[in-house]
Amino acid sequence: MTATAVYAAGGVVWRLVEGKVRVLMVHRTKYRDITLPKGKVDPGETLAETAVREIREETGIRVALGAPVGVSRYHLPKSREKIVHYWAAEATDAAVRASSFVPNREIAGLEWASVKKARKRLSYPVDVEILDAFAALLDQGVLRTFPLIVLRHAKAVSRDDWGGPDAQRPLAPRGKKQSQAIVGPLLAFGVRRIVSSPAERCIRTVTPLSAALGRRIDQTALISQDAWEDGASDARAVVGERVRARRPVVLCSHGPVLPDILSELAMATGTLPGSYLGSASALETAAFSVAHLSVDHPGSGIVSIETHEPRV
Structure with a gap:
């Protein structure tokens, strides 16, 4: 602006x-x-x-x-x-x-x-x-859509300042503010379900949203950074399930995992790959990309995709 x-x-x-x-x-x-x-x-x-x-x-x-x-x-x-x-x-x-x-x-x-x-x-x-x-x-017959939102976790304490397991790294003070600030924007898109990596920094990022919705956080290691580093992640299974559900959802994950999530989303919806996938997955902490998919024809491609930067 x-x-x-x-x-x-x-x-x-x-x-x-x-x-x-x-x-x-x-x-x-x-x-x-x-x-x-x-x-x-x-x-x-x-x-x-x-x-x-x-x-x-x-x-x-x-x-x-x-x-x-x-x-x-x-x-x-x-x-x-x-x-x-x-x-x-x-x-x-x-x-x-x-x-x-x-x-x-x-x-x-x-x-x-x-x-x-x-x-x-x-x-x-x-x-x-x-x-x-x-x-x-x-x-085009794609007026009725549902959002699949890909969210990078909020700012966490740096690895250099943390002596425990990486998955237990907590949010930094800025990250805690970011987790509160994203609630309103995510609610604006009608999010009703939360799927997250089990890493502490991801869970804490979506905890305020979970409280606002009164809904639990569905945790899955299939989009965790630990699984990604071990070659055991499976973004395809997670994305495929959410596309088939045709319900508004946010997926909270990690920077290295986001490109896989967006690539699998393009594949699951029959969307041609392109540079837009890189832009939509290259997110700062607490930023998110909203992929709008057709409720009636989810395999007809991503209707549109927009990225929202953090305001904190």
């Missing part, structure tokens, strides 16, 4: 109505326009957290983020640039029913419409461009 730009995030919120996709537009009170739900990043937030929060604040609907659908850029007064990141976000029937939205000083009303109608109704060309990227996912 640059200091001079204004950053915001939002989404193309969608639902199925009698088998047909409808997207959500907001009618803003002050500007008397029709746009996609979005808002500025609050201090300390990631873009993903902003998108989820702003969608809920403007529409009353709680969502988890799907595949990214683009970035809009335009200039504000005094030559400042506004940069808005968008994701597709499904509104379940339960989430729509639970919405407590009422017209207010910011949002006068909500409108569900077909993609074709929304193109005509939206007030700004930059919003139409985002809608077109969303429509491309719809046309």
Whole structure:
């Protein structure tokens, strides 16, 4: 992020109505326009957290983020640039029913419409461009996705400062802060299951997430560094099981193991290998890559992949 730009995030919120996709537009009170739900990043937030929060604040609907659908850029007064990141976000029937939205000083009303109608109704060309990227996912039959998130453990005490077994190396003070900071961003993508290497630094990285979800951590040595160094790791088995499950999951592992996990993910989904795999696996501590996979056709390839750097 640059200091001079204004950053915001939002989404193309969608639902199925009698088998047909409808997207959500907001009618803003002050500007008397029709746009996609979005808002500025609050201090300390990631873009993903902003998108989820702003969608809920403007529409009353709680969502988890799907595949990214683009970035809009335009200039504000005094030559400042506004940069808005968008994701597709499904509104379940339960989430729509639970919405407590009422017209207010910011949002006068909500409108569900077909993609074709929304193109005509939206007030700004930059919003139409985002809608077109969303429509491309719809046309390809990969709109409904689930995330498989590959997470590198948080910062651990260095080997030089640790006299015990490597698998028992604890988190450093910075790592403890990172483990707390990643909870919000991971929840933004709807993570419901945690699979981790049994190494202490991995388990402690996802312990705050486990507490937030109220779910246990599934430990497997098949993605541990010790097993990898001994030639006994099996990322293929772990990745294959998670792809078949078609449920949001985070896999917490180690730097040397991550390339194997991403390579097996590409193979399991029929995705052509490329340099993007190296970029997605070359993670700093507490960074993660989100691979969005089609729920209906997981073997059709990775729909998109995005990497999120640590904020601590």
